[in-house]
Amino acid sequence: MLSQLPNSITSPSWWQLINWIADPIGFQHRYSQKYGDIFSMHLSGIGSYVIIGNPQAIQEIFNQDSQFDIGRGNELAKPLLGQHSLMLMDGDRHRRERKLLMPPFHGERLQTYAKQICLITEQIASQWQIGQPFIVRSAMQKVSLEVILQIVFGLSEGERYQQLKPLLTAWLDMTDSPLRSSMLFFQFLQQDWGNWTPWGRMKQRQRQIYDLLQAEITEKRTKQDEQRGGDVLSLMMAARDENGQAMSDEELRDELLTILFAGHETTATTLAWAFYQIHQHPDILEKLQHELDSLGDSPNPMEFAQLPYLTAVTQETLRMYPVIPGLFPRITKSPMKIGGYEFDTETTLMPSIYLVHYREDLYPNAEQFKPERFLGQHYSASEYLPFGGGSRRCLGFALAQLEMKLVLATVLSKYQLSLAENKPVKVQRRGFTLSPTGGVRMVMTRKR
Numbered sequence: 068m069l070s071q072l073p074n075s076i077t078s079p080s081w082w083q084l085i086n087w088i089a090d091p092i093g094f095q096h097r098y099s100q101k102y103g104d105i106f107s108m109h110l111s112g113i114g115s116y117v118i119i120g121n122p123q124a125i126q127e128i129f130n131q132d133s134q135f136d137i138g139r140g141n142e143l144a145k146p147l148l149g150q151h152s153l154m155l156m157d158g159d160r161h162r163r164e165r166k167l168l169m170p171p172f173h174g175e176r177l178q179t180y181a182k183q184i185c186l187i188t189e190q191i192a193s194q195w196q197i198g199q200p201f202i203v204r205s206a207m208q209k210v211s212l213e214v215i216l217q218i219v220f221g222l223s224e225g226e227r228y229q230q231l232k233p234l235l236t237a238w239l240d241m242t243d244s245p246l247r248s249s250m251l252f253f254q255f256l257q258q259d260w261g262n263w264t265p266w267g268r269m270k271q272r273q274r275q276i277y278d279l280l281q282a283e284i285t286e287k288r289t290k291q292d293e294q295r296g297g298d299v300l301s302l303m304m305a306a307r308d309e310n311g312q313a314m315s316d317e318e319l320r321d322e323l324l325t326i327l328f329a330g331h332e333t334t335a336t337t338l339a340w341a342f343y344q345i346h347q348h349p350d351i352l353e354k355l356q357h358e359l360d361s362l363g364d365s366p367n368p369m370e371f372a373q374l375p376y377l378t379a380v381t382q383e384t385l386r387m388y389p390v391i392p393g394l395f396p397r398i399t400k401s402p403m404k405i406g407g408y409e410f411d412t413e414t415t416l417m418p419s420i421y422l423v424h425y426r427e428d429l430y431p432n433a434e435q436f437k438p439e440r441f442l443g444q445h446y447s448a449s450e451y452l453p454f455g456g457g458s459r460r461c462l463g464f465a466l467a468q469l470e471m472k473l474v475l476a477t478v479l480s481k482y483q484l485s486l487a488e489n490k491p492v493k494v495q496r497r498g499f500t501l502s503p504t505g506g507v508r509m510v511m512t513r514k515r
């Protein structure tokens with residue numbers, strides 16, 4: 068079986084696993100130089116993956132997404148998210164659940180969140196003191212957590228809200244380095260011995276989170292649909308599938324945690340990278356501030372979202388810093404030909420955002436941050452894929468892009484920031500995601 072996979076990496080599978088956990092970007096860079104844009108890695112105890120950085124082959128995958136099991140390929144996330152998570156579903160069940168979850172994150176609904184996102188950002192930024200360094204990733208994590216709690220969970224005050232906030236942060240921080248992330252990949256580290264083991268501590272926090280979420284759901288269930296409010300949880304509770312079926316408590320709970328898990332760190336991390344790059348390039352900062360100032364005093368938040376240069380800056384950040392090393396794995400359900408290679412049933416293919424986004428034929432000088440490359444230029448779905456594609460395209464892609472633009476616009480139009488350190492910031496694994504090492508230290512120099 069292994070020998071049939073294209074361009075197999077030959078080093079021992081335990082060594083590949085360690086390298087994949089420690090430095091997934093360096094790993095892909097090294098082997099793509101050796102083997103080209105399609106090669107196969109073998110992770111000890113986890114399985115073999117064909118990594119694909121070829122846009123045509125990725126387009127073939129997106130076009131036939133129903134021919135793959137994708138939820139099954141996300142099994143590693145099951146202990147964190149629960150069995151009713153959208154990410155772990157396949158086939159009709161996945162289609163049905165996506166239909167239920169989509170509306171609150173798209174279209175007109177989004178506009179109703181815009182003001183709230185700006186207010187949350189203002190409130191968190193107002194705590195920065197002139198001359199006192201702060202970690203921008205942590206600040207952005209506060210913003211994105213608050214956005215999820217208010218917009219998705221419908222919580223902005225009260226005892227449950229006060230308890231959930233630190234618990235959720237502590238739960239996610241448990242995998243904040245490559246070493247601590249290892250427990251997600253090694254089953255032997257997944258021992259629940261209460262406070263004695265990291266896994267036990269994580270499970271304990273998860274149980275506390277479950278209890279609080281259940282209490283919130285139970286309380287909302289006592290109200291009529293129209294009394295519950297406009298948050299995503301209320302909309303999810305009111306939604307019915309084509310058979311008139313509502314979501315169960317367990318489904319609601321697992322989906323809340325999935326949205327939190329998928330939407331909170333990803334957005335915070337990408338924003339941290341955006342602040343980093345913008346402040347490394349004074350010309351980019353100046354252009355952005357000029358564009359923001361052109362809207363005059365107190366513009367409508369949705370006007371920010373239309374600004375071309377601000378949009379290009381967010382697009383370029385998402386290109387340069389993919390939040391996950393590869394898209395969700397796609398497992399073939401029958402023999403298939405992709406990218407000119409024949410694959411057996413049960414082969415796992417993993418399109419790589421990183422390999423595509425750093426292709427010199429698509430993005431010349433790919434190592435350089437150049438928002439201009441997105442002005443007037445259109446890339447196809449398999450040439451630019453920060454949010455994945457096909458049937459699994461990120462559920463929150465519209466919210467994430469809106470949030471990024473609103474947060475950047477709110478901060479940059481009111482504050483003058485600068486980087487607190489002059490050294491380059493490297494990428495480091497944080498759970499399943501990739502994050503800036505140290506979180507990017509910045510300082511506010513004055514109010515604008």
Ligand code: HEM
Nearest residue numbers: 154329330333334337394395454455456459461462463467
């Ligand atoms: C900058 C921020 C974000 C980035 C870069 C990002 C990226 C991604 C990627 C690459 C995927 C996998 C797609 C695939 O394999 O084809 C994904 C899936 C997903 N994302 Fe996001 N995401 C972000 C923010 C969000 C937000 C804000 C939410 C929720 C509100 C969210 C919810 C989800 C969910 C639920 C899935 C699974 C979809 C499914 O299995 O059908 N994400 N995201």
